[in-house]
Amino acid sequence: MMTTATVRVPATTANLGAGFDCIGAALSLYNEFAFTPIDTESLVIAVRGLEAARVNTDASNLAYQAFVKLYSRIDRSPPVIQLEIKLGVPLARGLGSSATAIVGGLLGANALAGNPLSLADIMQLAIEMEGHPDNVVPALIGGCRLAATAASGWAIADIPWHDSVVPVVAIPDFELSTAEARSVLPTDYSRADAIFNTAHLGLMVRGLETGNPEWLSAALADRLHQPYRQQLIPGYTDVERAVVAAGGYGMVISGAGPTLLALTTAERADAVATAMTDAWATHNIQAQAQPLPVDMQGAVCS
Numbered sequence: 001m002m003t004t005a006t007v008r009v010p011a012t013t014a015n016l017g018a019g020f021d022c023i024g025a026a027l028s029l030y031n032e033f034a035f036t037p038i039d040t041e042s043l044v045i046a047v048r049g050l051e052a053a054r055v056n057t058d059a060s061n062l063a064y065q066a067f068v069k070l071y072s073r074i075d076r077s078p079p080v081i082q083l084e085i086k087l088g089v090p091l092a093r094g095l096g097s098s099a100t101a102i103v104g105g106l107l108g109a110n111a112l113a114g115n116p117l118s119l120a121d122i123m124q125l126a127i128e129m130e131g132h133p134d135n136v137v138p139a140l141i142g143g144c145r146l147a148a149t150a151a152s153g154w155a156i157a158d159i160p161w162h163d164s165v166v167p168v169v170a171i172p173d174f175e176l177s178t179a180e181a182r183s184v185l186p187t188d189y190s191r192a193d194a195i196f197n198t199a200h201l202g203l204m205v206r207g208l209e210t211g212n213p214e215w216l217s218a219a220l221a222d223r224l225h226q227p228y229r230q231q232l233i234p235g236y237t238d239v240e241r242a243v244v245a246a247g248g249y250g251m252v253i254s255g256a257g258p259t260l261l262a263l264t265t266a267e268r269a270d271a272v273a274t275a276m277t278d279a280w281a282t283h284n285i286q287a288q289a290q291p292l293p294v295d296m297q298g299a300v301c302s
């Protein structure tokens with residue numbers, strides 16, 4: 001009998017500019033969730049690692065909520081568990097921490113329940129909980145993924161990522177909740193903005209696939225979310241300028257922000273990371289910047 005189900009889930013960078021709410025990539029930074037059935041009457045949650053004190057340790061914990069959701073979907077009562085969380089993904093920074101909790105909770109529950117649900121069922125539940133597919137899908141299956149609604153549920157396409165394209169993330173010392181970053185977005189857009197994003201999404205996908213510098217340099221523009229969210233990220237324009245001056249292709253908001261993601265080459269990655277940190281420092285914002293390879297494996301359960 002399985003005693004503990006341990007799930008390691010990667011961070012994600014959602015949107016990649018024009019792919020608002022439909023494209024995202026898994027990154028090599030991880031949270032770990034360990035679920036152990038226990039004989040006591042009440043839930044025990046212990047959190048260690050980065051910003052651990054900021055995570056709820058009662059039944060409102062998002063990973064536990066996902067755990068309960070899966071049991072409810074299979075019409076079974078969840079066992080009382082001890083949940084141990086090791087945090088490597090910073091909270092509310094646009095790197096999919098909430099997606100890791102949802103995916104971790106669902107996979108942990110499925111493993112303890114004897115794997116009654118398929119990967120497709122779990123993906124559907126994760127998208128329902130998060131409200132959009134672009135971070136939970138790559139967190140679950142790794143790689144760079146595009147998700148579109150289909151008659152049968154979701155069509156998930158893998159977006160090939162050229163070896164020469166290196167993501168660099170700059171994570172600032174302040175938080176921005178996804179809920180707040182979504183609240184500033186308009187509900188309607190013009191035809192011109194729709195066409196702009198359709199064209200740039202296509203260019204971005206082809207740029208990522210081929211590594212074509214000209215396409216990548218033009219591809220990272222967006223008119224659906226970034227123009228509205230920039231005001232929530234002090235120094236945005238200066239960091240973007242610094243990325244381009246250091247030879248990067250360009251920069252986007254990672255997920256809902258405030259982390260900023262540059263795309264560049266391996267040769268320029270360190271210079272781009274330093275340029276991002278330095279530009280933010282001029283706004284009195286401390287940031288940790290580093291190249292972070294795309295994770296191809298997704299969540300791993302043992």
Ligand SMILES: Nc1ncnc2c1ncn2[C@@H]1O[C@H](COP(=O)(O)OP(=O)(O)O)[C@@H](O)[C@H]1O
Nearest residue numbers: 062063091092093094095096097098101177178
């Ligand atoms: N490992 C975790 N365990 C439980 N809850 C988590 C975990 N990581 C994130 N959360 C929840 O998700 C919230 C952050 O979600 P959100 O605002 O969407 O930011 P992010 O961009 O990091 O996903 C946290 O404040 C917390 O409530």
Ligand SMILES: N[C@@H](CCOP(=O)(O)O)C(=O)O
Nearest residue numbers: 014021094095096178255256
């Ligand atoms: N498409 C969503 C993505 C949110 O990702 P997160 O990593 O910030 O949770 C959005 O841009 O709101």
